[in-house]
Structures are given as structure tokens and as C-alpha cells.
Amino acid sequence: MSIFKIEGGIRLKGDVTPQGAKNEALQILCAVLLTPEKVTINNIPDIIDVNKLITLLGNLGVKIQRNGKGSITFQSDEVNVGYLETDAFRKEGGSLRGSIMIVGPLLARYGRGYIPKPGGDKIGRRRLDTHFEGFINLGAKFRYNREDHFYGVEKTEEGLVGTDMLLDEASVTGTANIVMAAVLAKGTTTIYNAACEPYLQQLCKMLNSMGAKISGVGSNLLTIEGVESLGGCEHRILPDMIEIGSWIGLAAMTRSEITIKDVSWENLGVIPNVFRKLGITIERRGDDIFIPTHESYEVKTDIDGSILTIADAPWPGFTPDLLSIVLVVATQAKGDVLIHQKMFESRLFFVDKLIDMGAKIILCDPHRAVVIGHDFKSILKATTMSSPDIRAGISLLIAALSAKGTSTIQNIEQIDRGYERIDERLRALGANIVRV
Structure with missing residues (x-):
């Protein structure tokens, strides 16, 4: 069994090309x-x-x-x-x-x-x-x-x-x-x-x-x-839209400047706009996505002022595979977000690990969680955790990269099931992550 050791709080920079889907x-x-x-x-x-x-x-x-x-x-x-x-x-x-x-x-x-x-x-x-x-x-x-x-x-x-x-x-x-x-x-x-x-x-x-x-x-x-x-x-094969969304979330949470190359914009659907609702700046440069450094990102409320709700739905709705990433990114947003995972009743159960790191999350039931954003006023703290599935695993990795101190993630075979050489690619951007 391998583990990741991650020193968090490092700002990353560079280009990354998404894997095949x-x-x-x-x-x-x-x-x-x-x-x-x-x-x-x-x-x-x-x-x-x-x-x-x-x-x-x-x-x-x-x-x-x-x-x-x-x-x-x-x-x-x-x-x-x-x-x-x-x-x-x-x-x-x-x-x-x-x-x-x-x-x-x-x-x-x-x-x-x-x-x-x-x-x-x-x-x-x-x-x-x-x-x-x-x-x-x-x-x-x-x-x-x-x-x-x-x-x-x-x-x-x-x-x-x-x-x-x-x-x-x-x-x-x-x-x-x-x-x-x-x-x-x-x-x-x-x-x-x-x-x-x-x-x-x-x-x-x-x-x-x-x-x-x-x-x-x-x-x-x-x-x-x-x-x-x-x-x-x-x-x-097309570039992986889930990995593209993961890189967007990673850039925002670590306050990094990242360019995601050759993303096939016409096949991303609502994904860029959902991250924009969290206040993340996403620039289209040809077929690339440029994410500038964010010192803060503010959640956009609904027109009537009610709390923003992000829910999954069949295409062309928002893919359920990115809700875990959106949830962790919301922990450092300015504002509150309701995450509604409709399709799978066990996918939000990893939030207890984020709560241990200092995130403010209320798990309402198996399908809904309210995230109260820190606006980087309170940084997540490092911890030891285990990856329960592919998407929760990458979400915990993003949290660890933004946290203060050195985190350990166990059961990383779950992450390897869906992300190609993720530790090598992160190191190329400046991350301090080792596979043990």
C-alpha cells in the first residue's frame, strides 16, 4: 500500500495537459x-x-x-x-x-x-x-x-x-x-x-x-x-473533463496560476460556469483554460439573494463526478454553498475528513451538505486521512495541498484508478508531494 505525503500551502505555477478521458x-x-x-x-x-x-x-x-x-x-x-x-x-x-x-x-x-x-x-x-x-x-x-x-x-x-x-x-x-x-x-x-x-x-x-x-x-x-x-x-479519446475540473479547483484552492492546455472547450458544457459561480476566474485562451492567482473568490448568490445551490444532473447538467471537488473548493470561498448530490447516497461521506481539517461543513443528510466558506481567513490544517473513492480522493489531495503543514493520504490506489501520474505532474508545477 502506497501513501502520499504532501506539504501544503505552496503556490503552484505552470502548464498542465489533461489526460485522455x-x-x-x-x-x-x-x-x-x-x-x-x-x-x-x-x-x-x-x-x-x-x-x-x-x-x-x-x-x-x-x-x-x-x-x-x-x-x-x-x-x-x-x-x-x-x-x-x-x-x-x-x-x-x-x-x-x-x-x-x-x-x-x-x-x-x-x-x-x-x-x-x-x-x-x-x-x-x-x-x-x-x-x-x-x-x-x-x-x-x-x-x-x-x-x-x-x-x-x-x-x-x-x-x-x-x-x-x-x-x-x-x-x-x-x-x-x-x-x-x-x-x-x-x-x-x-x-x-x-x-x-x-x-x-x-x-x-x-x-x-x-x-x-x-x-x-x-x-x-x-x-x-x-x-x-x-x-x-x-x-x-477526448481530454478528461473531470480532470480539467479538478485542476480548476486545485488552482483556486492553492491560489496558484495554472494553464490547462487543449481542454476541448466545446465538450465542457456547464463546468466552467459552475466554477465561475464560486467566484473563480476562468479565462479562455484558444483551446486552453487560464486560471490566475486568486487571493479570494466570492460565491455568487441567486438573483433573489438565496444561497447558491450546486446540484448534479444528467448531461447537459453538472456531472456528479465534480461535486466532491466543488465541495472542497467551497470551503475557502467567500460565502456559503449548498451541495446537493442527487445520484449517489454515499458520495458526501468523506466530508468528516474535511471537518477534521477545520472546514465548516454541515452534512444535512446523505445527499446534501452546506459549506460555510472561510475566505482564506482560516487555513485548513494538515492531517492523516484515507481516500474512499476516486473523486473524494482527489478532493482530499486538493485540500492537503492547500492546508498548513504536512498531510498523509492513505489508500492512494483509489486516486491512481482515475488520475495518471498525479504526483509527478503536481511536482512539475512546484508541489511538494512524495509517494511512499
């Missing part, structure tokens, strides 16, 4: 199973969750050729579907939530797909019903082994047949899984209440470049005309 990579990598031809993917982030999925694909028989940093060519012409029923797969697939998205492509191309109950962040209930209800709507037969929590779907004699479906929730991974199954189904499928995040759009664009026929990309109504087969392609 974790949440896009997990979808895109699963899509390589849909074709026997070569698929080259660029800007793949070198992080634990993505590397686990690449290893899983290799164990399934996918050929993997590394072309250079962040670039890999995959070829799924000799997939061993029997691996899905081995004990090794049960252990491997169960350690990664993103593994659920291999089921759609395997069902579409090989007629069956299995997955153990997937792992991932312990942030509350994360149901899989949307995925399997979608497969059932396409004509697949569902089975579930309650003893070892093993899920499976298989084609019937009729195969997968296009249909109209209304998703019970706009699940990103659920939409991606159903889309990957539907592209090879007979006839036309419509998916209403589909997720429309940029990363889902990227998946649809990639599939279309492989020969799929998907329309409505970017909306919540997707129409998919099934095709016989898909070909190869080359695809580049």
Missing part, C-alpha cells in the same frame, strides 16, 4: 470487441481502471499492439468467449465496474455475455437494471446466479431484434451497452431517455466510422439501424 476510454475499449478488424485508439490514459480493462481484453484473446504513449491497436479476431465462464474472469471482471460494458458487444457478436457483479467506487447504490432490461428488450434471455452474483445474457433463436425502448434512467454505461448491442441487431432500435454525454457521443461517432448507422447523436433520442458487421477504425 477515463469514462470515454472504458466505453471505447469495449467497442473493439464488435469487429474482427484492427481498431487503433489514441490518447488512452495510463490509469489503473483502464489498464485493468486492457488486461481483461487481452485475456479474452484480443490482440494488443502498443504503438507508443497512449496509442494501442486492438484486433478481436480470435476472441475466447469461454474465458467468461472461468474463475479467473469472475475475479478479474468483479474488480472493475467498467467491465459491465463488454456484455453488449459480446452479446451482439458472439450471442452471449457474462459478468460478475462489477466493482468500482463505493459511493452508493449503482444498479444494473437499465443494462439488462435493454438487452431483454432486444430479445436476449437473462439469467442471474444469486449465489455468486453472476449475470448473463444470451441470444434466442431469433437473435437480437431492433425495438423501441424508453430507458428508466439516463444511464451513461447502460446507454453505451445497449447501443453496442443494437448496432448488430436486425432492424431498427430507438432509445429514448438515452444519455447524451460527450463520451457517449464519442462512442456513437466511433461506431458510425466503423459502419454503424446511428442518428440523433447528442440528443436523448437515438435511432440505430442494425448492420451485418462493423469494420476497423482509428479513434482519439
Whole structure:
């Protein structure tokens, strides 16, 4: 087990380039199973969750050729579907939530797909019903082994047949899984209440470049005309919007001057404006974000003067993955903020660690917390803490970098799951952080 030791209170300066998007990579990598031809993917982030999925694909028989940093060519012409029923797969697939998205492509191309109950962040209930209800709507037969929590779907004699479906929730991974199954189904499928995040759009664009026929990309109504087969392609992953938001929050909390390079502004949605509501100055310079040094940042109240509320919502609303970062940044704002985490009931439970550091936070219930900003009048104090999940982990790291004294963060494998070489990149900006 590694830990981070961080000396806080140091102002940082310099340029940083965001990694490829974790949440896009997990979808895109699963899509390589849909074709026997070569698929080259660029800007793949070198992080634990993505590397686990690449290893899983290799164990399934996918050929993997590394072309250079962040670039890999995959070829799924000799997939061993029997691996899905081995004990090794049960252990491997169960350690990664993103593994659920291999089921759609395997069902579409090989007629069956299995997955153990997937792992991932312990942030509350994360149901899989949307995925399997979608497969059932396409004509697949569902089975579930309650003893070892093993899920499976298989084609019937009729195969997968296009249909109209209304998703019970706009699940990103659920939409991606159903889309990957539907592209090879007979006839036309419509998916209403589909997720429309940029990363889902990227998946649809990639599939279309492989020969799929998907329309409505970017909306919540997707129409998919099934095709016989898909070909190869080359695809580049977008920069990670969650990491971009993390760098914005880091710059404000540490009163640093940072330029975030090549952010793909058109795919950031409301993220810049939410940070601006906290009083953070965000300048657009071409496709870069410049954050100047902040001696203070003042929360903007609503028009009627009521307390600012920041809540998560499906795209184009504010992503839940950035609420933890917003919460920690609000601890040093001038003013008060209500954080409303609607989607996950355990994601705010890390605030006790911030309270130990001197933050003024009232946890109203599992979903809501009121943050009373210090306006840098009272600096957070260093402490020893443990990272419970990826986003809470990076939030605690930001808090430690702004705090007075030397902090220790344990269980940093959680941070490594989503952030590439974060300690090296922070040191390049002037941070005093070591991995022990």
C-alpha cells in the first residue's frame, strides 16, 4: 500500500495537459470487441481502471499492439468467449465496474455475455437494471446466479431484434451497452431517455466510422439501424473533463496560476460556469483554460439573494463526478454553498475528513451538505486521512495541498484508478508531494 505525503500551502505555477478521458476510454475499449478488424485508439490514459480493462481484453484473446504513449491497436479476431465462464474472469471482471460494458458487444457478436457483479467506487447504490432490461428488450434471455452474483445474457433463436425502448434512467454505461448491442441487431432500435454525454457521443461517432448507422447523436433520442458487421477504425479519446475540473479547483484552492492546455472547450458544457459561480476566474485562451492567482473568490448568490445551490444532473447538467471537488473548493470561498448530490447516497461521506481539517461543513443528510466558506481567513490544517473513492480522493489531495503543514493520504490506489501520474505532474508545477 502506497501513501502520499504532501506539504501544503505552496503556490503552484505552470502548464498542465489533461489526460485522455477515463469514462470515454472504458466505453471505447469495449467497442473493439464488435469487429474482427484492427481498431487503433489514441490518447488512452495510463490509469489503473483502464489498464485493468486492457488486461481483461487481452485475456479474452484480443490482440494488443502498443504503438507508443497512449496509442494501442486492438484486433478481436480470435476472441475466447469461454474465458467468461472461468474463475479467473469472475475475479478479474468483479474488480472493475467498467467491465459491465463488454456484455453488449459480446452479446451482439458472439450471442452471449457474462459478468460478475462489477466493482468500482463505493459511493452508493449503482444498479444494473437499465443494462439488462435493454438487452431483454432486444430479445436476449437473462439469467442471474444469486449465489455468486453472476449475470448473463444470451441470444434466442431469433437473435437480437431492433425495438423501441424508453430507458428508466439516463444511464451513461447502460446507454453505451445497449447501443453496442443494437448496432448488430436486425432492424431498427430507438432509445429514448438515452444519455447524451460527450463520451457517449464519442462512442456513437466511433461506431458510425466503423459502419454503424446511428442518428440523433447528442440528443436523448437515438435511432440505430442494425448492420451485418462493423469494420476497423482509428479513434482519439477526448481530454478528461473531470480532470480539467479538478485542476480548476486545485488552482483556486492553492491560489496558484495554472494553464490547462487543449481542454476541448466545446465538450465542457456547464463546468466552467459552475466554477465561475464560486467566484473563480476562468479565462479562455484558444483551446486552453487560464486560471490566475486568486487571493479570494466570492460565491455568487441567486438573483433573489438565496444561497447558491450546486446540484448534479444528467448531461447537459453538472456531472456528479465534480461535486466532491466543488465541495472542497467551497470551503475557502467567500460565502456559503449548498451541495446537493442527487445520484449517489454515499458520495458526501468523506466530508468528516474535511471537518477534521477545520472546514465548516454541515452534512444535512446523505445527499446534501452546506459549506460555510472561510475566505482564506482560516487555513485548513494538515492531517492523516484515507481516500474512499476516486473523486473524494482527489478532493482530499486538493485540500492537503492547500492546508498548513504536512498531510498523509492513505489508500492512494483509489486516486491512481482515475488520475495518471498525479504526483509527478503536481511536482512539475512546484508541489511538494512524495509517494511512499
